[in-house]
Amino acid sequence: MLSRSVWLICFVLLLSVRFAYGASSAETDTPEHFISTMSERLQLTLAEAKKNKRLNDIEYIDQLIDQEIIPHVHLEALCKRIYKKHWNEIIETGKRQEAIDAVVSSLKRTYRLAVSAYNGQKIEIINSKNQKAYSIIRVKINTNGKNDHTIDFAVRKFDSEYKIFDFSIDGIVVSKTLNTAISHQIDSMGLQATIDELNHKTIKDGES
Numbered sequence: 001m002l003s004r005s006v007w008l009i010c011f012v013l014l015l016s017v018r019f020a021y022g023a024s025s026a027e028t029d030t031p032e033h034f035i036s037t038m039s040e041r042l043q044l045t046l047a048e049a050k051k052n053k054r055l056n057d058i059e060y061i062d063q064l065i066d067q068e069i070i071p072h073v074h075l076e077a078l079c080k081r082i083y084k085k086h087w088n089e090i091i092e093t094g095k096r097q098e099a100i101d102a103v104v105s106s107l108k109r110t111y112r113l114a115v116s117a118y119n120g121q122k123i124e125i126i127n128s129k130n131q132k133a134y135s136i137i138r139v140k141i142n143t144n145g146k147n148d149h150t151i152d153f154a155v156r157k158f159d160s161e162y163k164i165f166d167f168s169i170d171g172i173v174v175s176k177t178l179n180t181a182i183s184h185q186i187d188s189m190g191l192q193a194t195i196d197e198l199n200h201k202t203i204k205d206g207e208s
Helices: 006-017 029-053 058-072 073-092 096-115 173-190 191-207
Strands: 122-130 134-141 147-160 159-169
Touching: 029 134, 029 147, 058 096, 073 096, 073 159, 073 173, 073 191, 096 173, 096 191, 122 173, 159 173, 173 191
Parallel strands: none
Antiparallel strands: 122 134, 134 147, 147 159
């Protein structure tokens, strides 16, 4: 089971993407710079949120996700990896946006639970691996040698702009984990019922 603190680090790293494109020169137009800029913003973002006592504010966290994270994740690429064999059915039945919204809703619930767990963890980029079509940037969450974690971000360009299309935590790939859970639910409940259930949970969480 992944700890809330690890999910929180993912949240803030993704949040910090907004600040990654301040420079546009060829020297900074790399996936490494894309991720390294996020890590540079991490401590400031966390400290500010904690100082303002916003880490438990659901409305505030959801607003950050919608405005600052979603535009920098290629949701369709991520959702194709999550839904896999069900993606064609989703497109054929005109449920593309509903299916994407359901994934976003699922991620939001996870991030909300994670936010309150922040306790000053430090992060560092330790290496990167450039494939032909994409790059993997590895980040280490340093907890003073106790339960250190690694996050691998899968990054590539979409329409000349770097975006994250998947990530893993301690070797557990997020798309595969969600695919297993969602596929089982679709097989037992059907596609529409699964989408409705995911979004219904989000509404209930927001009201609680």
